[in-house]
Amino acid sequence: MNVRSNSFKNEDYIPDKYTCDGSDISPELEWDQIPNVKSYAIIVEDPDAPGGTFIHWVIYNIKQNKLEENVKKIEKAGVGIQGVNDFGRVGYNGPCPPRSHQAHRYFFYVYALSSELPVKSGVTAEELKRMMEGYMIDKGFIMGKYKRKG
Secondary structure: OOEEOOOOOOOOEOOHHHOOOOOOOOOOEEEOOOOOOOEEEEEEEEOOOOOOOEEEEEEEEEOOOEEOOOOOOOOEOOOOEEOEOOOOOEOOOOOOOOOOOOOEEEEEEEEEEOOOOOOOOOOOHHHHHHHHOOOEEEEEEEEEEEOOOO
């Protein structure tokens, strides 16, 4: 499954607008429509974080194959159910690596599922991965990089 964005190209730098140094809004994302899908889910991961993989976004029960930028940071955002990221917040929080670090990679994983998932409050990425077991039809990603200035 191909994942793409008008906000940034695969393996390119993510614009400040989508990071903690800008407006910190979610980027626009689009992916291939997969047959027999009942819902999609997205998990955004930074595998380069100092303490291990850091989760920036958890959203599931998405019904279409596109998200406009700036999804509201509320659990029931109208386009899906948002869980809790590793900042301890609901919704998207963008790249915010330590200033001294090299560029980090941010993987926007999109999962195509054969079912809608139960609506639960405060779902973490680990919980969502468990909930998706046995329902995954396909998976794809787009990766963007970010390095803070100064």
